[in-house]
Amino acid sequence: MLQIGLSGGLETLCGQAYGARLYRRLGLYLQSSLIMSAAASALVSVLWVFTEPVLLLLRQEPRVSRAAAGFVRAQIPGLFAFASLQCLLRYLQMQSVVLPLVAFSAASFALHVALAYLLVGVLGLGIAGASAAVSVTFWAACLMLLAYVLRSEVFNETWKGFSVEAFRYVLPTVKLAAPSAVMVCFEYWAFELLVLVAGLLPNSTVSTSLIAICTSTETIAYMITYGFSAAVSTRVSNEIGAGNVDKAKNAVSVTMKLSVLLAISFVLFLAFCHNLWASLYSGSAVIVSEFAAIAPLLIVSIVLDSAQGVLSGVSRGCGWQHLAALTNLVAFYLIGMPLAIFFAFKLKFYTKGLWAGLICGLVCQACSLLVITVRTKWSKIAETMQQEKASYGGLA
Template structure:
């Protein structure tokens, strides 16, 4: 080797990695720890890398969650054009059914943490075991839920809801009961795919199911004349179409030959331990989802329950649609955080957390401004009632604030899932939502007679408190310790033991 070539080779070896490769080909941790680069340059290059990874995960996940939420919203739209009582019945039915939705989604999120850890440890065979075990546990949990919804009419009446709305809502709920077990399979499969950064196929499947649902609902309502029950039946069928397509994709695709090795008796082992592990995740998610649905239930106790239910359910539908965008970033943040912690990259985990939070916040501000600009017209998508439209317009400022808060809080919850903080967040949710938010809302709404605005003000207060606590905890997190916790879990796998969260 001549002197000039030797000098060139030595220079290439000494040159920083980020100068030799484009940002997309360089690891995030190597960029953030490159001391030869100015701080601003590191942040810029890190943002280029993280934004590409983040949106690759978040955008398909957002589409999945929007479509899933859109299925419920489209059902309300069809019910709203049948009549005010039908809209109120579908709204209260969907609100009550969110109990099982939140429960199944929450318990399924434990799969996301464990499958993410298994991917990081290259224990790919465990992903399929976790998927089966979670599905069994969720299906067993669904059995008592069917009994609860079978007797939904007396329960709604006992809660003080109007008898006519309760009766129609109970019929609507009866048509959704088979959907419980579709949730049990769908959410575990969804988390199984997300942990492997496979989200686009689920988006295609969900989009196709939404189109099918809209088409079939139109036929059952306007051609066959099945009314509210037809809407419920089609919604249930659509969810089972999603389940069937996802199951075929996972079991037949060669893409998962290492993570899905077929049915195994090992999935029946440790069901109780897995249930306890899932319970923390379920409590965390359920407390968040039920919080907004309680607002709808409380509206049924106000002076004009039909108007309050209709206006609040429309606002909640819009909020839920916006919330799905943040939930997409929640999923992306969870995957990115767990992956980086598993790879022993504390700076990358920190950077991923704040990047996802900032991006979601900016998007939520844009959404809130759009809602305020369309406040006088937005309700006509759901109903032609001018009185309801005016009530929705009056509530839009509260809706805008809620959308902005929901742009931050779900992302931080995703970070909590990635780190295994579900139990802590559950305690925070109980304190902020149910000790502060709901009591304050009831006092303002009923005692001070601010009606729906008072209830919603209390709810916003609880959400704001929770968001501030999560921001502080995330800011104070020692990411090196989080990496050490992840390493200890991986050592358990080396001993052929299954990982459990601390």
């Protein structure tokens, strides 16, 4: 999530530069982001080495901590590939290059399935094999995209080769990437923190499994929204760069409606097939029954998450990452998590209480981002971009 967040700065920089026809800037922004992401990956890899003691400090089960540490350590090489891959994805995405991304993603997925089957199913390498399959897949996907960028004529205007000049753009990239990473991590970590807290509840095996299923389901539902989030980020940043304020506003309205509509479709499936869905995760009748009880709360959170997902995309397109990061800090850690702990432990609502507290955070987040979007002075943002374009003569 950190690397995904760091690459979010490119959604503002590359998107607005492309809309303003400052094509050469895109290649320089990409290179500066690759430099920054490599440095961040080196720092994260050091933390990953100490995964087991950190998990034990958080009072997690020793056996689970050891297994998780083994899986994470084996993925350290893949971390650098994943970071570069996210930068390349944003670079292409901001130029509305979509179909090649779909093709490369499909090829990577097929490769991953084959590798995982070979290393885990055939060679019996277990967790180590699964982790190795992930790392190899990331490197393959990264190298495929990089080769496409370097050899395709589509990017002749936006990619002029590697340049020392890219180091000049590292600081502007970091200024947007850092709050973008904080913005993404604050939200993602809130969900992960719920799983850790669930381990402290009575009958922790059931409660942890239940919250993990809910978190996984929320993530799957969010993947639908994430596509719209990326689309609205691209359209908004491009139109702002081009000075088309009305088109930017229209993109927000249309994307929000489509995202909520698809989220409702997923919600209807979950409402009528929750037992079937839970049985895909666990064969325990107790967990399936408990999931049915918490499903209505999960449905509410999915709808809220779909709305905020699009609004977060607008934030990245406009360069409001710092506002979104502050919003997520307040929504999840000053409101959502304290209420979740209060409901779960003090009022003894347990897993339902944890998810109810999360919903309170999501409500605060979605409403805050909506207010920011509605009160935005779009013309002022567009004017700032046009002034920057004029200062470089439209040639940078």
